[in-house]
Structures are given as structure tokens and as C-alpha cells.
Amino acid sequence: MRSYVLKRFGQAALVLWAAYTVSFLLLSALPGDAVHNRIQNPEAQISPDQAQVLIEYYGLDRPLWEQYGSALIAALRGDLGYSLTDGRTVTELVGAALPSTLALTGLALLFGVVFSILIGIVANYAPWPSVRDVVGSFPALFGSIPTFVVGILLLQLFSFGLRLIPASDDGSFVALLAPAVTLGILVAAPLAQVFTTSIRSARAQPFARVLQSRGAGQAYVFRRGVLRNSSMPVLTLLGLACGELIAGAVVTEAVFARPGIGQLTVGAVSTQDLPVLQGVVLVAALAYVSVNFVVDLAYPFIDPRVLTKGQRTTGRRAGPIAVAGAIDREPAALPNLRVPRRLPVEMSMP
């Protein structure tokens, strides 16, 4: 178990380092004259002294690899540089924006999981075929409606139409509900799609039929066998969805005029504040990497065979990458989803 954890941790650290490098090359190295542009911009009103400080701070007079080295070391200390528009540090700006976005994404994830479980169960177990079909088409429908459209409609419906929630963010929990549902629908689309398919395939496996032929009811088979077997791909996808949550928050926060990482991004984009943008990209990558690390740690509890790879006889665990390849990263992209065949998880016969 320990070597498994260490290996996963090493992988997570490696991906994060590489993500930092990509964002450095893209946003710091490539537009090397972004700082110069800002200095020369008459609107910025930066004095020559301040300009010299900026140039020295970003090390623009030094070779690229030296800039990269010192930037990486500074980043490890939590120093991501200064915003180009106001003098505050990127860490401070991101830190100030994070709590609001975490509340939004956290609640959205909860909604997304609840929606997808409901859809997965109803689409497979509803007694009427027409209900199963209609509910089964929800994931594709959810994935086809742009987040900003969902947001605008919910805002209109709940704030202006029904007057249930305040139209602008007043920091209350109620104001969080509509944006969280908006974002939750975005996440629910791929999760529900995968959950529906994997419940179906788990139900078709021999162990489910054996259980049923021994007289177990649908509910028992679902609880003891199907649920566990169908939750692995969903868990993998959950890890992937967390990165998308932050990207989705950009659009959602813009629609609902909520403060947070999204508003920070939109602001940084309009002023071409590249250090802030790099900070946002890094936070998103950090969120993705740490959630996937936690998901990796959760695998053995759901399927102990993950730890005993060598003894496996058939089947193939759906790693994050395999699932990513099969379904892409957007809700609608589920063309070739094949849920891997696997042995039923250890369970006692009734």
C-alpha cells in the first residue's frame, strides 16, 4: 500500500511540475515582451524606476533557463509574481478569489453527483421503458446546452421570475444555489452518462444473474454488487471533472456576476495580465492533480485488485488516462465509451 501511495504521489508531483513548465513557456516565456508592453502602455503610468524594478524582478535581462529556474524556485515557495495591473501578488489575488470559487465548485460537484446518481438509477431501474428512455437521454441533452445558456435561464427563472434568490451575490447560501445548479448540470452530463452505462454493463455480468437466480431482489443486487462495480469509472471521471469545474466556473461566475477565480480570469484576460492568468492555470492544474491523487487513493477501497495487479486474471482497470482517452473531456463527448469488463468485486453470497 505504501509503495502504491508513494508512486501515485510521485506521478502527481511530476504532472504538476510539467504543467508549471507548460504554463511558464506559454504565458511567461513566449510573450516575453508582455511586461515591456505594459511598461510602454501610457495608460499604465509606470515610472522608469518602477519599470526597472519590474524588468529586474521578472529577470527579463537574463537567459530563459535562468528565468525558469528562479521562477520555479519562487513558485515552490508560493511566490507567483505580481499582477501587472495592480501591485498585489498573484498569490494574494488568487487566495482572495479562491474561497468563493471553492464554495461554488464544491456545491456544484455535490449537485452533479446527486443528479448523476438519480439519472443513472432511474435510467436503468424505472419500471416504465419510456421513462427510462427519456431520463437516459438527459446526459446528452445536458451536454448540448452551453453553460452560459443554462446560467442565464436559471438566473432569469429563479431571480427575476420566481424571486426566490437574489439576482446578485450577497454572500448568502441561497445566492449560491442557482450558480451551483448551473455548474452541477455541466458536471452531471459526463458523470451520468458513464454511471448509466456502467450500471447497465454491471447488471449484465454473470454475477448479477447468479445473485438474482439465487433469489436476491433488484435492490439487493444493486447495493451489494452493481453499485461497487459501476462506481470505478465514475470515480475516475470525477477526478477529471474537477479540472473542468474551474473552467466552468469562469463562465458561471461571469453569468451570475459572482466574485471568484472566474471573475479574476476574465479580468486578467481583458487587461492581458499574464502572471495572474498563469496563477489561475496553475491553481486549476493543482486542483486537478490533487483530486486525482485522492481518487487514486480511493481506488483500493473500492476495488482491492488495484493493489494486486499481478494476480489479476481478466479485465483492465480504467485509469484516468484510459477514461480520458475514451470519452474526452467534455460532457457530450461520449462516442466510444466502452466500460472495461471486470470481475465482480469480492462479495458474499446471500
Added chain:
Amino acid sequence: MSIIAVEPSSADREPLNGAADGASRTAPSSTTAARWFGSHWVLVISVAVFAVALLWALVPGAFTRYDPIAIDNGLKLRPPSAEHWFGTDLLGRDLYSRIVYGARASLLGASIAVAVAVFVGSVLGAIAGWFGGLGDTALMRLIDVLLSIPGFLLAISIVVLYTARTGHAGLVPAAIAVGLTTSATFARLIRSEVLRVRASNYVEAAITSGATTFAIVRRHVIPNSVATTVSLIAVQLGIAIIWIASLSFLGLGAQPPEPEWGLLVSDGRKYIATRGWLVLFPALAIVAVVLATNVISRHLSKRAAR
């Protein structure tokens, strides 16, 4: 540019052929044709929706007589009527006409995005899959890293880089950004297809009989990977439409007064309480076309799996 023009129509033609195949196979009696339609009506509607959007994009002038950009202050914010089907916007422009012309921006953007993604993804995936070894490992690790940065944020970053240089955003740079970010998906798919075909007996036989790599790729690898790739192209078209619309909504894609569906929704937002149609119709256009591409893609991937 020729690839760009061909992409959507090929995705469109496939299911039509499929429909014809299915019909001719079951043609002997009209009841079986009716039964075929009964189980495929969603597909038929989807193909029709996509075909209409494609025609709008190709010959918008044939569907509307109003100029999508010309301002007429006497016609501000009119509700839908026989004269103006979807009403008019703040500047008196006919909304139906703007949506028809908007299909051009949205579909062109999506086609560029998918063409870029297919090109970059195929080259990378084919190299990785065919030659294997260190290059393969390095490329696949790079893709893993790219996947750890949310695609939409990456696309935003690329657009900002472009804006920082030129001073303005635009539809084409947004489309290229979306294409570059989604090329990882194609690289993965093409690589796995190449690996699958490469391991087959007929490729081994071709290698033994002295065929060149180029000939094998042309005669075996490409024909055998087309079906799955086309189905991914269809679904990616839908995704690209959503992403480009979202970028435009944030002000990072198409710029006013160009009619683009995301931009139309963004413009109509201010009047949603009293003039809901300004948001509703462009939003419906996006949802209908994206749903259609999803359904078509699903049908194609089912056929590919058979």
C-alpha cells in the same frame, strides 16, 4: 482550406448514406421502411437539423432577405411577427437573419477547430503509434500534462496570447485555440487506432512483402481508422461550437457586429426579462445543432463498432 470545407459535409453525408443503406436493405415492403423510420426518427431529425444549419452557413442569402448587420432604428426590439420571424434586436436587425448568418460563423469556427485538431492530432498520434519507443512515451506524457490543465482555460490562454500581440480577439484565433487544445483527444485516438491496425496480420503480411511505411499507412491504417475518427469528428464539432460560443460570450471570440450564436445570446441577455426571444432563439440554435452532432456521432460509432 479544402479540408475545412469537406469536414462537416462528410460527417453529414455518412449518416445519409447509412439511412439510404438501411432503407434499401429493408425496402421490399413499406411496413419495414416505416419500422426503420420508427427506430431511427431521432437520427433522421438530427441529420435534417444539421443539414439545415449547413445550408444556412453555405447559402445564407437563400433563407433570408434581411441584412444581418444593417442597422434600422425604426425597428428596435420588435417581437416575433410574420415579417420578422424571430423579432428584431436593439439596433433593429432581424434576429432570424442574424441566426442564419450566424450559422456561418459558428460552423466555420467549429470546422476550423476540428480541422486543426484532426491535423495536429493525426500527425502526432500516427508518429507516436507507428514508431513507438521513446518518442511515443514522450508524446503521450506531454498529452497527459496537457490534459491536467482544463482545456477551456488553455484555450483562453492561447486566445489571450494572440490578443496580446495583435490587440484584438477574433473568431479564427479562437477556433484555432480550441482546435489546438482538443488535438490531444485526436492524438490519443489515432495512436490507439494505429497501434490496433499495426498489430494486425494483414499489416504484418504487408511489411513482410516489402510494402513501404507510406503505402501501409495509406492503404491499411487510414481506411481502417476512418470510421472511429469520423464519429469523433462529429462529436467534436458539437463541442467546438459550444466552446467557441462560450469564448465569444466572454468576449474572446467573434467580435460585434459579426453575428455569432454565442455573441447573440450575450447581446440578448440584457433584455431577457422583457424580450426573452433575443436569448431563446440563438440558444435553441446552438442546442439543436450540438444535439444533432451528438446523435449523428453516436450512430456513427455504433456502426463503426459493428
